Amino acid sequence: MQNSVLDLATGSGDVAYALARNLRAGTKITGMDFCRPMLDEAEKKQAALPRAEQIDFREGDGLNLPDHDHSFDAATLSFGLRNMADRHRCLSELHRVLRPGGRLWVLEFSQPFGWLRPVYYLYLRYILPRVAAVVTGDKSAYDYLCGSIAAFPTHEAISAEMKAAGFTAVTVERLTGGIVALHGGRKD
Ligand SMILES: C[S@@+](CC[C@H](N)C(=O)[O-])C[C@H]1O[C@@H](n2cnc3c(N)ncnc32)[C@H](O)[C@@H]1O
CATH class of the missing domain: 3.40.50.150 (Vaccinia Virus protein VP39)
Structure with missing residues (x-):
């Protein structure tokens, strides 16, 4: 079958x-x-x-x-x-x-474990949305993405x-x- x-x-x-x-x-x-x-x-x-x-x-x-x-x-x-x-x-x-x-x-x-956890959330909350805003011009989409991943x-x-x-x-x-x-x- x-x-x-x-x-x-x-x-x-x-x-x-x-x-x-x-x-x-x-x-x-x-x-x-x-x-x-x-x-x-x-x-x-x-x-x-x-x-x-x-x-x-x-x-x-x-x-x-x-x-x-x-x-x-x-x-x-x-x-x-x-x-x-x-x-x-x-x-x-x-x-x-x-x-x-x-x-x-x-x-x-x-959710990552160990030392990666604080580094990852720093990247997700502050670095990725800003870099994405410059590259794509659409910060809100990445704010949503990062927020939904963290939550x-x-x-x-x-x-x-x-x-x-x-x-x-x-x-x-x-x-x-x-x-x-x-x-x-x-x-x-
Ligand atoms: C982040 S993309 C993932 C795409 C693909 N699975 C991948 O791994 O590359 C999420 C997808 O979920 C779809 N989606 C969200 N809610 C849905 C629903 N209720 N029924 C069917 N598709 C849905 C969206 O349209 C979108 O294409």
Whole structure:
């Protein structure tokens, strides 16, 4: 049987393309986002990249997924959980559309540990928004980005939220000194 993977909040599709490159040939990948212009950007790359024909980019809201229960073998959500207006609802929707035994992987900013923590927050609060303002002319977008990263819950809290949405065997791998965390969970 053909495996199927949902990449929610796919944006310009980089994770969907990485999945197409690295998973077994023939795996069906759905790249989903509620923002049409992001999907247009994703589709522009489709002609040039290997196995891109395995990806179907579709519009859909992570708080109300347009797919039936038990539609996917796995799901990924990369730097998208932070943007969801209701994290519990999004995680519950992902749980609903996974088949029993299916796995969810969530990659998201997190809280760094040790000496990196104060240095990182100094960079995030004072340096990055100012540099970005000069380079892009849009300080407010980076103020929002930095604020949302700093306010995002700890990896322990996100693990608890995944369990509350029904996931079991929840794991976390802290990357780059804890700046990013990869959470995994299974639907029983
Ligand atoms: C920071 S981008 C991440 C893109 C991509 N996953 C990556 O790692 O490069 C966040 C994406 O989440 C999408 N998004 C936010 N809320 C959403 C929702 N409720 N349903 C679907 N997509 C959503 C945005 O449109 C945006 O494309």
